[in-house]
Amino acid sequence: MVYTKNKNxxxxxxxxxxxxxxxxxxxxxxxxxxxxxxxGITLEKTAISKIESKTRPVTDKELVAIADALGVSILWLLGRE
Structure with a gap:
């Protein structure tokens, strides 16, 4: 897989x-x-906004919890389904 340089x-x-x-x-x-x-995931108040604007990285634990909290699959969040 080739990764291009971007700010996301x-x-x-x-x-x-x-x-x-x-x-x-x-x-x-x-x-x-x-x-x-x-x-069990405590984030700062601005974290969701930063995640949505792609200016903050997401850990694997956060990814799992976000998918669960939103009722979607991890693969869907990653754009793989």
């Missing part, structure tokens, strides 16, 4: 935002932070 620090930002907003009712960034906290 994660692959999931667009999908996280899409998944949050497609839910009925919509999941706010604060709601997502709370859902992650219940799953």
């Amino acid at each position: 620090k994660n692959l999931i930002g667009d999908k996280v935002k899409y998944a949050r907003l497609k839910n009925k009712p919509k999941i706010t960034q604060n709601d997502l932070l709370a859902r992650l906290a219940v799953r």
Whole structure:
């Protein structure tokens, strides 16, 4: 696999935002932070915004928790399904 130089620090930002907003009712960034906290992932208040704008990397543990909190698969978040 060839990686090109770009400023994106994660692959999931667009999908996280899409998944949050497609839910009925919509999941706010604060709601997502709370859902992650219940799953043992404590993030700073600005973390979701930074993830969605792809300016913050995401750890493997965060990836698993975000997928679970949003009710989507890890592969979907990664754009593989």
